[in-house]
Amino acid sequence: MNPYLCRNCLRETPSREAGAARAPTICPGCGSPRLVSHPELDQLSIAHIDCDAFFAAVEKRDRPELRDKPVIVGGTGGRGVVSTACYIARIHGVRSAMPMYQAKKLCPHAVVLPPDIARYKVVSRQLRAKMEALTPLVEPVSIDEAFLDLTGTERLHGAAPARVLMRLAREVEEDLGITISIGLSTNKFLAKLASDMDKPRGFSVIGKADAKAVLAPLPVGRIWGVGPATQAKLAKNGIKTIGDVQNMPLDRLLRAAGEDGMCLRRLAMGEDNRVVTPSRERKSLSSETTLSTDISDPAVLERHVREAADTVARQLRAEKLAAATVVLKLKTANFQLVTRSRRLARPTQTARDLLDIALPLLATEADGRRFRLVGLGVAVCPPEETQEPGLDFGPPPDNRRLKLESALDQVRARFGSKVLGLKAPNPKADPPPSARKPDRGK
Template structure:
């Protein structure tokens, strides 16, 4: 018989059945119903940790008056989208990436807040430090989720990975004021799948013996990398559930899925040999603005591009990164996305250098068409002093002066606030008050 482990007091109890009223068993030591049992619980070491409604959770933590209210974090303008919705708002049907006007209709009583990325990143760093104290094998996926490999850490922590993760979840809730859901398995694909199975404050386990049975009834969309186009292609061949991929003769699967067929078969059978990789190098930064109304005026588009350049350049300097190329992104009124890019002659951290490339790229597209979004992004390389062999031409005095001037402005902003005027003329606020969205 497999014992139950209490996620709140971490004590074991013999297997128990629901009482006469059908209530689930509770921990005899602390009364908690949050009990976990799995035959392989103490044999698994790959975990996926996902913060529950992270942005909204931080907002509720910092403002207790919001605790019992539906909270939506995202763009507050007419064309904003939902970044995060708390679980109360989700009951009303609000979901991430939903247009904000639709979210407001579904939940008119919701408190809608703009994102505060500085606060969210600070909490993310605290959580990362806690994870890295458990194992050096932490692979961040985003600001609020990561894989962990705790293989071989039993002696260090005096407990199995499962119990260490339970302790971590309890500490995060008590010390950081947010909650996490944990998925535990023997590979990354299944660990991430498990973390979605019991949210919020969840702890789900998928073992080797039950992996195929757990996967079989799920839609193919639950397989990593299967988007809408792949779903439609598979559906044309009658493949809608993961069990279809498990049982279909391989030659038929390859005809349906092409060269991706073997990968789909392996994942459908619960096989994934990707290691947990601690270093996930950041590839790009960007800032973009969804405009309140469609704009064709090139001068207005330029002002928004200048503000995006200021935003990206400040982030480059703050994170000690440098840009290798510049990307201008536009979205037309008809939702066509246009990107234009050009490599820089040398790495930079200044808005002026970014605009030297970006403004001519914009000029080629600002031909009278109306645009609903404008943004600027960069691909990254290390700062010049850390990358002497990249083949760039370093050391131009003009660039040094630009960097010193913009760095001095950073210090002024830090002292007097973010509204200090930068080198680039700030874009006018949209009528709906929309601010640029920062991406990374």
């Protein structure tokens, strides 16, 4: 019989204590009901870690008065959408990507907060550091989730991956003030599936032997890569559950799913040969705003471009990256997407340099048309370019722009991320980009 492991105190309990009539429901040591038992628990090493309602969790951690209240993080304007809803708000039906007006109708007493991505990224980096202390094979998927491969780490940590991950979950709660859910399995697909099965503060296990049975009753949409369009296509051919994919003759499956049929079959059987890749090269960064009303005023559009440039530049400095190309993004009132881009003369990390490119592009496009979205993005230069001589972003003492903006980063870190930003230019003190002389670092 398989022993039970307590996620709270990490005590191992036999499946039946001497004289007990049935398996334990609480830990004999600490009284916690958070017990885990699985025949393959100590043989599995691929994990998926997902933060629980991450943005809302950070807000509640930093504002204890919100602990027992429904909290929604997202766009607060008329066209805003929900980024994250805490679990109290989810009880009322609020979900990520839901229009904010609909979320407010479902949960009118919720506290709605705009996202503070810079603050969330600090916590994300702290969590990633904890994961990388366990294994070099950490593959970030987004700001709040990652895959880990702990194969062969038993000797290093003196424990099987399952126990190491339970310790990690406890440390994250104690040190970072947020909670995580963990899925443990034989591959990435099953690990990701497992982490969604028991939230929040979950720890779910899918072994190789029970994978097919666990998958069979689930809707086919739970398979990685199967979206609404594919689900509708499969449903027309009688495929609604993963079990239908498992049991359908291969020739019929291929006719129903086309070239994706073989991949569907493998995943439905719990097979996934993707490896955990520790480095995922960042290729771009962007910041955009959906406006509450359609705007044609060039001054208002410029203000949003300045805010976006400020946000993107801070991301570049935080991640030690540099922009090679600037992209202006606009969406008209009738949903026509307009993008304009230009390559920088040299890589940069400053908002001022980004604006030197973006503002002239905006001036050309702000021709009286009304826009519902405005944003700015950058293409990041390849690592080999940022490491060339002369491209040390450290910040050099003769680079006044970078030195100033790096100093502002420190002020924001101390007093809040929104305390300072780039103001609209003073025509006398700060000439427009077209009239501004090149910064030669003197």
